[in-house]
Amino acid sequence: MVTKNLIGPKEINVILHRLACQLVENHGDFKDTVLIGLQPRGIPFIERLIEVLSNTYGVKDIPIGRLDTTFYRDDFRRRGAPLSANQTRIDFLVEGKRVVFVDDVLFTGRSIRAALDAVLSFGRPAEIELMVLVDRRFSRELPIQPDYVGRQVDSIASERVLVEWDDERNENRVSIVESGNDE
């Protein structure tokens, strides 16, 4: 197993600020905007994004949701071990809202497809945008592209892109793991 570091803690911080700025640029006062983190790995990312938005850019009280897509996936009964479900918590209707999905890694696009399906249970949003920390380009299986990208990386299917969050030791990082026989 070979691990290659892609992004270090300092760069992640810069990226978080840039993504926050882009959101502010596009959404202004965030009047109708809601952010939805995709379970499980979008949650630590969205938490840090919110922190930056409120501490540095004074954007407070944006409605935040957590969406789990397990029951909407298209690979149910087609993969060896089933995924276990995580909590969905959306305390508002998305009807007429500008929704931004937040996730850590965009790979085949299938989780996003499931999320598009899932969010409709909470109403019909005015629009849906996608923000990802890492975009594994050239690996998409569906016509889905992100609107806000932290970093684009080129990787092959046998590699895994790993995002690790460790604020206490200031060791947030993104790395590529060559796992050989995985997937």
Added chain:
Amino acid sequence: MMSELSVRHLLGIKDVTEEDIQLIFKTADQFKEVINRPIKKVPSLRDITIANLFFENSTRTRLSFELAEKRLSADVVNFSASSSSVSKGETLIDTVNNILSMKVDMVVMRHPHPGAAQFLSKHIDANIVNAGDGTHEHPTQALLDAYSIRERLGDVAGKKVVIVGDILHSRVALSNIFCLQKLGAEVMVCGPSTLIPKYIHTLGVKVEHNLDRALEWCDVANMLRVQHERMDIKYFPSIREYTMQYGVNMERLRKLERPITIMHPGPINRGVEITSEVADSEQALILQQVENGVAIRMAVLYLLANQGLVQKDDKLS
């Protein structure tokens, strides 16, 4: 945490592990959120067909299963014995084989004979969910009862639960005993000695014939229905006497040092095993049990559906 059940069928609580039960609860937590959404439906089982075979009358369980199946987007076919060829003399295995030829993936079955679900699981390929087999087991009821206790009291482990009434004819009692014990609760049964099976203590449960003492001991009292339809002889002199000895009323509950939780699997005989006042009180969990029933059944069907295909693949290779 495990994300797979250790069994292919849910025939009884006796066959599943504590980890299985915890996995079902964890999945049910998520489904409970789903059924409280504006749109209460997920597409998980959209390519699955489920047959509900009810060889015995049922309202609540059948509705609950049907609702769970529909909320998971499964295709559902219903069958009830009264309106079918069973009355023309067809055997169980023939009936079921005919239904399976219609390419059914899962079967939910209620049957008056103990072991019917077990029998079926040995002869057909689909995943079986036992929705009650005679006086044997009723696993989803036990799961939803334990889930409701966990929801109200935080945990099942360490709690004291008394099951009151007709233990002899009750599949709910047997499944509840297995389920609660696996989760670390203490179980007592209480009722007239004619309705307590002779060797029930070998399951590790306490036996008490005095309801007041039982209520004093417990955190939760699960009041069973007196099953007149299964009683071909007199087990107690009169309903009135049963109610005086084993019916729970407000007066009894007020005498206790601390409030206890009252459960009932339904349908209630109001004024027999439980008074209306108690059934409609804050202490009663009866309607929460019904709501949790749908979430638990969704979890069971969802988790078993996954088992189906993995196993079939094994067979192919």
